[in-house]
Amino acid sequence: MTTTSPDVLIIGGGVAGLAAAVELTSHGHSILLIEQKQHLGGRTYSFRHPETGGEVDNGQHLLMGCYHATLRYLKMIGAENFVEVQDTMSVIFRAPDKSPVELKTNRLPAPLNVLWGLFGLSNLSFVNRLKLLRVGIDVMLKDPDTNRHLHSISVSQWLEELGQPEENRKYLWDIIAIGALNDSLEKVSAALFAKVIKTAFFGSRKNASMVIPKNGLSTVLVDKAIEFIEKRGGKILLNTSVERFHDSGFPPRRAGRIQDVVLSNGNKIQPTTVISAVPYFDIPRVFGEYNPLGMVFINEFESSPIVTLHLWFDAHFMKEKFCALLDSPIHWVFNKSMMYGNEDNGLMYLSLVVSGAHDLVEKEKEELVELGHNELKRFYPAASVSKIIHSLVIKEKRATFSPKVGIEQFRPSHKTSIENLFLAGDWTDTKLPATIEGAVQSGFECAGMAVKYLDQN
Ligand SMILES: Cc1cc2nc3c(=O)[nH]c(=O)nc-3n(C[C@H](O)[C@H](O)[C@H](O)COP(=O)(O)OP(=O)(O)OC[C@H]3O[C@@H](n4cnc5c(N)ncnc54)[C@H](O)[C@@H]3O)c2cc1C
Structure with missing residues (x-):
């Protein structure tokens, strides 16, 4: 058994873990990133298609101009040229019974750029286009992070309250909402959809632009990150997970401090801080049955x-x-x-x-x-x-x-009751639906908290 003492042990090599590793190594900290699988990227990866030899993604990912943390990450690792950022938003909507329509913003400042685009949606009657404004006004007047009403209703209920007719849902809202939130609109939180609209359409003009990968996901998000991390002395171990933690406070519920971690390869690590960047469903396996984080609410996630x-x-x-x-x-x-x-x-x-x-x-x-x-x-x-x-x-x-109504109250913050343990991942309290942006943002934030902890200890 060998023992090493990195500044930060990062568990999980999805984009959240990678972003944390990139940020920490850019500040000169020593990190060990462990990933249970034999490839990094988590839910964003690509592989060679055996028959065509081309890159195939596990699933298409689309980014937006409002993905500020992700765009910063891509720039840091030198992968910004692997994506195309639209100058203005352009999305084509096809319906079987109508001609294709393009939602195209112009170069005016937001939200005028988006207003222009919405008024060009010729699939909708003029009166219904005017009704779209009610959604915009509601989003403008409310803070989706804190508005209790938005947190208590589904997207369907919200659109109904705002008098959106069937046509507006069929030709606009439903397709955007299902893409952004990935579950039934009867179930998902209006607050998160309002947040998406506010972030994309009410920030800078560029926020609304689509960011389109020009290569497979591993090329865009992973390969350059590995180079970046390793060049700065960061260590990455694949096929490795946590066997058990030893801590000054486990299992008692008072604040503890992780002291050492035994990995599945038998090695013992004594990190100063730990960032968990695993999905919610892996938390019980990583942290064991005594549930040191008091995470009974994991059961609330689907x-x-x-x-x-x-x-x-x-x-x-x-x-x-x-x-x-x-x-x-x-x-x-x-x-x-x-x-x-x-x-x-x-x-x-x-x-x-x-x-x-x-x-x-x-x-x-x-x-x-x-x-x-x-x-x-x-x-x-x-x-x-x-x-x-x-x-x-x-x-x-x-x-x-699933970003269902009420889930927000169960999303944990990046800080935990264990003083040197931070939680990253798209499911933590990012105030965004499960996205690359939320994951990267959480990775950066945890890295910042870890740096602060390292400075103080
Ligand atoms: C098909 C598909 C399409 C999507 N489309 C979009 C999109 O268009 N736009 C968008 O923004 N988002 C999209 N998403 C969501 C996005 O992929 C995720 O939100 C993001 O990748 C989550 O990153 P993460 O790092 O938080 O978690 P993950 O990617 O799940 O990474 C966690 C990592 O931790 C590892 N791990 C778990 N347990 C252990 C352990 N015990 N020890 C070591 N390692 C462990 C896992 O193997 C995994 O690699 C899509 C997702 C999918 C699957």
């Missing part, structure tokens, strides 16, 4: 799935990078060939995304691929004469925690 259909066609019938499908069980289609700059050669590679996919997650691959192809035929007639050459279905059953 997961919501995302299903992604990766389809390679023999013809390039989709001419935009991505679009939303309205009135369809498939929510978004991403033209990965175009996104990766490969549209001129070979097969057309599409990723079809279904959020909050409770109804589809148990279906067989063949059924899902057929569903995807049939849906594409409804929106792109040329899909009828195009053949699927390869297909792959990835079901992420625990893609995100």
